[in-house]
Amino acid sequence: MQKSKKIVILGHFGVGKTSLIQRFVKDSFSDKYKVTIGVHITKKIVEVNENDSVSLIIWDLEGTDEVQMIRQAYLLGTHGVVFVFDVSRPSTFQNLNSDLKIVAEKTPDVPLIIVGNKIDLVIQDELQSLLKDNNIEANYLTSAKTGDAVNEMFTHLATLLNDLT
Amino acid sequence: MNEKDRLEILKDILFTEDREDIDKIADRIELLEQAYNSREKFASRVDPIVEEQLDKFTKSIPHTLGPTITATLKKEIQNHKDEVVDALYPVLGKMVKKYVAQEIKVLSEKIDNQLSFISAWKRKLRSFFGGSKEKELLLDDIGGEKIEQVMLIERGSGLLKASFSKTETIDEEMISGMLTAIKTFVEDAFNQKNQELELIEYELYNIHIQSFVNYYVAVVISGAYSLKAKDKVQDIIFDFYHNFMEMNLDLIYTSRHLEQPVDTISSKLIQKKLAEYFGNAKI
Ligand SMILES: Nc1nc2c(ncn2[C@@H]2O[C@H](COP(=O)(O)OP(=O)(O)OP(=O)(O)O)[C@@H](O)[C@H]2O)c(=O)[nH]1
Numbered sequence: 001m002q003k004s005k006k007i008v009i010l011g012h013f014g015v016g017k018t019s020l021i022q023r024f025v026k027d028s029f030s031d032k033y034k035v036t037i038g039v040h041i042t043k044k045i046v047e048v049n050e051n052d053s054v055s056l057i058i059w060d061l062e063g064t065d066e067v068q069m070i071r072q073a074y075l076l077g078t079h080g081v082v083f084v085f086d087v088s089r090p091s092t093f094q095n096l097n098s099d100l101k102i103v104a105e106k107t108p109d110v111p112l113i114i115v116g117n118k119i120d121l122v123i124q125d126e127l128q129s130l131l132k133d134n135n136i137e138a139n140y141l142t143s144a145k146t147g148d149a150v151n152e153m154f155t156h157l158a159t160l161l162n163d164l165t
Numbered sequence: 166m167n168e169k170d171r172l173e174i175l176k177d178i179l180f181t182e183d184r185e186d187i188d189k190i191a192d193r194i195e196l197l198e199q200a201y202n203s204r205e206k207f208a209s210r211v212d213p214i215v216e217e218q219l220d221k222f223t224k225s226i227p228h229t230l231g232p233t234i235t236a237t238l239k240k241e242i243q244n245h246k247d248e249v250v251d252a253l254y255p256v257l258g259k260m261v262k263k264y265v266a267q268e269i270k271v272l273s274e275k276i277d278n279q280l281s282f283i284s285a286w287k288r289k290l291r292s293f294f295g296g297s298k299e300k301e302l303l304l305d306d307i308g309g310e311k312i313e314q315v316m317l318i319e320r321g322s323g324l325l326k327a328s329f330s331k332t333e334t335i336d337e338e339m340i341s342g343m344l345t346a347i348k349t350f351v352e353d354a355f356n357q358k359n360q361e362l363e364l365i366e367y368e369l370y371n372i373h374i375q376s377f378v379n380y381y382v383a384v385v386i387s388g389a390y391s392l393k394a395k396d397k398v399q400d401i402i403f404d405f406y407h408n409f410m411e412m413n414l415d416l417i418y419t420s421r422h423l424e425q426p427v428d429t430i431s432s433k434l435i436q437k438k439l440a441e442y443f444g445n446a447k448i
């Protein structure tokens with residue numbers, strides 16, 4: 001049986017939200033930065049096991065440096081949240097834990113996945129200490145450019161949402 | 166008088182004054198020479214003193230003259246703002262221009278994106294509803310409005326609960342997400358707390374939107390959408406929704422008797438109902 005699930009992708013400007021979706025849905029990547037205004041919707045059917053597939057309706061929200069500024073209305077009825085930061089830009093994760101707290105308050109009782117994107121831009125060892133120093137626990141470290149861990153991340157979320165209901 | 170005498174007289178007449186002048190000039194030169202020499206002597210002794218005084222004076226300006234100068238400048242600036250700005254403009258201009266240009270670039274990028282956001286929606290809607298069908302519609306009698314498609318959509322999440330369509334070509338899940346996003350955006354952006362988006366006009370289509378508490382119904386109508394038709398469509402929506410809610414209540418009631426958790430009405434059943442209500446409706 002196929003279920004439909006809404007997920008929202010949140011994070012500061014230019015962290016790669018749209019690029020991650022593009023990679024996942026179309027398996028492509030562009031270096032050009034096209035700012036998302038408002039919201040953009042895409043859909044992808046994800047096979048979670050032999051019998052089940054989930055139709056993910058992905059809401060790609062415009063970036064906000066202030067998490068508080070996210071339009072509440074876009075978050076209504078969402079089944080899952082992906083919060084993306086940019087490992088190459090400290091300003092996008094310096095306040096990560098307080099950002100996440102606000103996000104969790106805005107979207108209670110739904111799975112929240114924390115993603116550090118653009119890992120192709122930093123050195124692996126330095127990345128680990130960077131995360132440690134900032135007290136960050138990311139669920140996934142991805143690169144929309146190389147495709148690293150992108151499918152895994154979305155498929156994991158889809159599986160999680162399928163199992164929840 | 167011989168020639169020589171005459172010449173002498175002539176010389177006298179012509180040069181007497183001259184000579185006097187020459188003498189005067191010579192005197193003056195001599196005076197100047199003296200003055201110059203003595204001044205050089207004098208200067209060598211005086212200059213260091215003057216320099217020292219001047220140095221002291223310069224250093225004391227901030228204390229002595231400073232306040233006066235500042236006050237004067239302030240007043241001057243106040244009285245001649247335009248001139249000051251003008252004077253500063255070439256210097257500041259470059260900085261300001263660079264900053265403004267950057268800001269304008271960002272702004273115009275935002276506007277571009279805003280526009281592309283809207284035109285992207287339009288493009289998407291067109292690709293969903295449009296294509297060759299658009300042309301066919303043009304050739305058909307435009308007057309006849311027809312219900313093309315009905316969607317029952319969950320508010321907020323925008324997830325499609327059920328739908329009925331005469332032409333099974335479009336991705337209704339995407340459409341309902343997009344309609345919800347547009348609806349949310351419009352209602353939020355214009356802060357219409359008590360007003361809901363009711364109608365989206367799109368080229369040859371009208372999308373009638375009727376909001377309820379948990380769901381909203383979107384009806385896609387082709388052809389000119391008259392007030393009379395709107396009235397009819399509204400009636401059908403209300404009838405359907407009333408029935409849908411009754412089914413919900415029935416379900417809750419029954420499940421209470423069965424002491425089972427409330428299950429939702431299957432999409433199939435709602436779909437059947439949608440077809441029943443909207444399928445052959447004359448509007
Ligand atoms: N090197 C590298 N660049 C990336 C990666 N992901 C995104 N980018 C680049 O980062 C820029 C911003 O990417 P977007 O996907 O538009 O970012 P966004 O989060 O959607 O931005 P907003 O919509 O403005 O919030 C683009 O130039 C992308 O090409 C990545 O994994 N690696």
Ligand SMILES: [Mg+2]
Pocket residue numbers: 017018019034035036060061062063
């Ligand atoms: Mg984006």
